[in-house]
C-alpha cells in the first residue's frame with residue numbers, strides 16, 4: 066500500500082479477472098473504509114521469469130473487463146471516481162488515451178480460436194480490421210449468446226487496427242457507457258461536443274446495442290452519428306445478444322441501416338474448438354494439464370466460453386493454492402461445485418436428455434408414441450445407451466421410455482448395432498455420444 070493506492074500482485078491477467086469477478090465488492094468496501102473515497106486499486110501482473118528479474122506490469126483498475134462492467138451495474142460509484150476512468154472525459158480526450166483505456170490487449174485475433182462456430186464472423190472481422198470503412202461489411206454486426214466471444218472479437222478488430230493503422234482513431238465503447246455519456250451530456254448542456262466527438266471517430270466499435278432498446282433519444286442520437294460516419298466511409302462495428310429481427314425496442318430506421326452491411330453470428334464452439342481454446346489458455350498461463358482433463362472440461366462445459374474459462378481458472382487456483390497437480394479427480398471435484406446439473410452417475414434421465422439435445426428433439430417425444438423417423442432414431446439410440454451405461458433391466462428401460470415392452474429395447478439395440486455397420490455418419494454420432502457418457506462415468 067502506497068499513499069492511497071493499494072496494489073495487488075497477481076501472477077497473470079487471469080487471476081486479476083478472477084479477483085475482480087469474485088472479490089471486487091469486498092475490496093472496494095475495504096479500500097473505502099481504510100483510505101476513504103480517494104482510495105485506488107491497482108493490479109500488478111508479476112510474470113515469473115524464473116529468476117529475480119520480475120518486472121511488475123501495472124494494470125489500472127478497472128480495465129474495461131466484464132468484471133468492470135458488472136461492477137458498474139451493481140454499485141454505480143461507491144468509492145470515488147478513481148474507480149471508473151470514463152473514456153468520455155471531454156477536455157483530455159484524444160485517440161491515444163481513449164484507445165488505451167478501452168481495449169484489452171490480449172483480445173487479439175491470434176488469441177481468438179477459430180472454429181465452425183465463428184468462422185464467418187472472424188473472417189469478416191479480419192477483413193474489416195485490414196480495410197476499415199472500405200469493405201462492404203459496414204456496419205459489421207456480430208451477435209450471439211452470452212459469453213461466446215463477441216467482445217473479444219470486436220476488440221480484436223480494434224487492436225488489429227490500432228497496431229497496423231496508427232493514424233486511425235478507434236473507439237470501443239459499451240452501449241451502456243454511450244447511453245450514460247449521452248445523458249450526462251444532456252444534463253451538462255454538452256450535447257454538441259458529445260456528437261462532435263463521436264463524429265471524429267474512424268472506427269466506432271459499440272458493444273451490446275440491445276441496451277439501446279426503448280431509449281428513443283439515445284437511438285436518435287446514435288442514428289445521426291451512424292449516418293455521419295457511414296457517409297464518410299468510417300467503419301462501424303456493433304455487437305448484440307440476439308439477431309436484429311429479435312432486437313425488440315429498436316427503431317425500424319436504425320435496424321434497417323444495420324442491414325446495409327453484414328450481420329453474422331457466433332455459436333457455441335464445438336468440442337474440438339473447446340479443446341483448442343482450453344489448450345491456448347493454459348499455454349498462455351504457462352500451465353500444462355493432462356489430455357484427459359482437457360477433454361473432460363471440453364465435454365462437460367458446453368454452455369459458453371466464459372464459463373469454460375471460469376472452470377479453468379478455478380482449477381488452476383485450487384491446484385496452486387493446495388499445491389496439488391491438476392488431474393481428473395480434481396477437475397471432477399471442481400466441476401461438481403460449479404456446474405449445478407452435474408449428476409453423480411450416468412442415469413436414464415441424463416441419457417435421455419443428452420440424446421434429445423443431440424438430435425434436437427423434445428424430451429417428451431422420447432417417451433411418446435410418435436413414430437417419426439428422427440424421433441424413433443433418437444429413442445433407439447437412448448435405449449441403446451441406457452442398456453450400455455445403466456444397470457436397469459430391459460423391462461425397466463422400456464418402462465422409462467413411455468412404458469414400452471422389453472422386446473422393443475432389444476430391437477432398438479439391434480437396430481443401432483446394424484446401423485453402425487452400414488452408416489458412417491450414424492456411427493460417428495454414436496461415438497460422439499458415447500464419449501459424453503464415458504466422460505461422465507469416469
Ligand SMILES: Nc1ncnc2c1ncn2[C@@H]1O[C@H](COP(=O)(O)OP(=O)(O)OP(=O)(O)O)[C@@H](O)[C@H]1O
Nearest residue numbers: 176177178210211212213214215216217342370371
Ligand atoms: N473463440 C475463442 N477463442 C478464445 N477465447 C474465446 C473465444 N470465444 C470467447 N473467448 C473468451 O471467452 C470469454 C468471454 O468472451 P466475451 O467476453 O467476448 O463474450 P461476449 O459474447 O461478449 O459476452 P457477453 O454477451 O456477456 O457480453 C473471454 O475471455 C474471451 O476471451
